Amino acid sequence: EHTDGNEEENPPIIPTLSVDSDDKKTTRNDDAEPIQIVSIGTEDDKYAFDFHEEKLNSIMRKIPPGWKVSVISVVGAFRTGKSFLLTWFLTYLNELKKRGSAELIDDEDQKWFERIESIGNDAFHWKGGADRDTTGIWMWSQPHFVKMKNGESLAIILVDSQGMFDNETTMSLTSAIFGLSTLLSSYQIYNVDKRIQEDNLQQLALFSEYARLAVEGTDDSSSPAQQKTAKTVDRKPFQTMEFLVRDWQHFDDEEDYDRMEEEMKEYMDKVIAEREAKDLQETREQIQACFEKTTCFGLSHPGMPVIKKNFQGEVSKMDETFLNLLDRYCKRVFSVDNLKPKVIHGREVTAVELGSYIKAYAEMFASGASFPEASTMLEATATANNSNAVNLAVNQYKDFMNRISGPSCNNFIKHKELEDDHKHLLTKAMNMFDSMATFGSRQSIEVARQSVLDVIDKEFEVYTSLNEGRNPLAGLETYIIPLTIALV
Numbered sequence: 001e002h003t004d005g006n007e008e009e010n011p012p013i014i015p016t017l018s019v020d021s022d023d024k025k026t027t028r029n030d031d032a033e034p035i036q037i038v039s040i041g042t043e044d045d046k047y048a049f050d051f052h053e054e055k056l057n058s059i060m061r062k063i064p065p066g067w068k069v070s071v072i073s074v075v076g077a078f079r080t081g082k083s084f085l086l087t088w089f090l091t092y093l094n095e096l097k098k099r100g101s102a103e104l105i106d107d108e109d110q111k112w113f114e115r116i117e118s119i120g121n122d123a124f125h126w127k128g129g130a131d132r133d134t135t136g137i138w139m140w141s142q143p144h145f146v147k148m149k150n151g152e153s154l155a156i157i158l159v160d161s162q163g164m165f166d167n168e169t170t171m172s173l174t175s176a177i178f179g180l181s182t183l184l185s186s187y188q189i190y191n192v193d194k195r196i197q198e199d200n201l202q203q204l205a206l207f208s209e210y211a212r213l214a215v216e217g218t219d220d221s222s223s224p225a226q227q228k229t230a231k232t233v234d235r236k237p238f239q240t241m242e243f244l245v246r247d248w249q250h251f252d253d254e255e256d257y258d259r260m261e262e263e264m265k266e267y268m269d270k271v272i273a274e275r276e277a278k279d280l281q282e283t284r285e286q287i288q289a290c291f292e293k294t295t296c297f298g299l300s301h302p303g304m305p306v307i308k309k310n311f312q313g314e315v316s317k318m319d320e321t322f323l324n325l326l327d328r329y330c331k332r333v334f335s336v337d338n339l340k341p342k343v344i345h346g347r348e349v350t351a352v353e354l355g356s357y358i359k360a361y362a363e364m365f366a367s368g369a370s371f372p373e374a375s376t377m378l379e380a381t382a383t384a385n386n387s388n389a390v391n392l393a394v395n396q397y398k399d400f401m402n403r404i405s406g407p408s409c410n411n412f413i414k415h416k417e418l419e420d421d422h423k424h425l426l427t428k429a430m431n432m433f434d435s436m437a438t439f440g441s442r443q444s445i446e447v448a449r450q451s452v453l454d455v456i457d458k459e460f461e462v463y464t465s466l467n468e469g470r471n472p473l474a475g476l477e478t479y480i481i482p483l484t485i486a487l488v
């Protein structure tokens with residue numbers, strides 16, 4: 001457990017999965033579990049989005065302040081093996097932690113996963129119990145921590161998003177789930193059965209307008225005449241979108257894994273290649289404008305025992321090719337070369353920042369029956385960005401002022417000195433705010449900026465009076481001054 005916000009020392013060791021004494025069978029022995037952060041249906045409306053802020057915060061609080069966050073999300077229809085995949089991810093991450101390495105190296109005569117008897121059956125409830133067959137977004141309660149090559153620590157959060165992609169009446173709900181999970185993730189895994197279909201691609205194109213606006217700058221529809229503040233940067237709003245094709249049926253040769261990965265790439269190129277039909281072509285262009293990377297990975301069929309009812313997660317019952325591909329897949333997703341912090345408008349976000357974005361996005365989906373307008377999405381992003389900028393600027397000011405004149409200080413400082421420090425730190429805080437609050441309407445940036453000034457102003461009063469309380473001459477003045485006058 002971490003106790004302070006000290007960045008690089010002692011990354012917290014947080015239990016996720018543990019290993020039995022015989023060092024064979026992986027089981028869970030703690031209370032880590034999937035937590036539903038978005039559920040569907042409220043008392044008034046059975047299709048409404050219900051966002052559970054406190055649950056999200058309980059997860060974010062486990063990440064030390066200042067650490068960046070990578071969000072690996074899996075989205076797809078029911079019963080397509082998402083939970084199975086997530087359970088495998090947990091097993092993989094646990095093994096990494098147990099070995100204390102950045103990569104899983106196989107033993108001389110055995111692959112690492114052959115030493116694991118079973119992946120268990122309760123981690124992400126991947127057996128698909130009846131109660132899990134509901135639409136919504138889940139997050140694993142325990143973040144995992146890795147050290148990146150540059151020495152920075154990174155928290156990894158796993159997300160499972162479930163929709164009903166096959167049911168007409170819930171199409172807009174599914175788009176909303178899909179939309180929210182894309183907005184909050186840095187690595188979106190779109191789990192599909194056997195092949196990538198045109199409607200899978202169309203789901204991605206939902207964001208194209210957002211992408212266009214985000215790249216062009218800011219749309220301030222409330223006051224079009226106002227000067228735009230956003231810098232025009234040619235940047236794609238989302239990071240990785242990866243199709244994970246289950247029960248892949250295209251492989252020529254099930255022995256040569258490098259060749260198989262090449263085939264996956266060829267397949268993706270074909271799917272995304274130019275089309276004659278205008279609408280199909282547009283969908284493809286829109287996707288490319290939204291995501292930095294659109295890739296594809298294929299897993300072969302896991303073997304008949306895996307799909308039987310009595311399957312308990314036994315690794316020995318899984319098909320060998322499937323296992324090897326799964327292992328390659330984990331290495332691709334979790335290798336320190338590929339892991340990236342979540343980036344929103346060019347900024348790598350910390351847990352606290354990500355929390356405000358998720359909240360803003362979830363509320364945006366909660367308030368409308370249909371997929372939000374691009375400008376609404378951009379506005380939510382700008383609002384969260386402004387409030388993050390306010391918090392960072394104010395906290396920076398308070399951190400320094402606390403050291404000089406906080407409640408735990410003993411020394412009195414001359415008022416002029418305190419005021420000089422305050423002025424200097426205020427400038428620093430405003431510079432920080434200005435460097436971060438760079439998009440959204442000028443008006444809302446101004447409002448946020450003013451609130452930094454107001455909060456710091458109030459804080460300064462508190463520091464001044466705390467300092468005055470430590471003044472050894474305080475109180476004495478009442479006597480000394482009249483006395484001096486009397487003497488004169």
Ligand code: GDP
Pocket residue numbers: 077078079080081082083084085125126127128246247299300301302306307308311
């Ligand atoms: P979820 O509803 O998408 O989370 O799906 P589950 O992970 O619960 O898996 C549903 C069923 O499919 C279970 O019986 C799994 O054992 C089985 N399953 C898991 N992975 C695969 C796969 O890659 N292919 C096939 N055909 N079945 C799988």
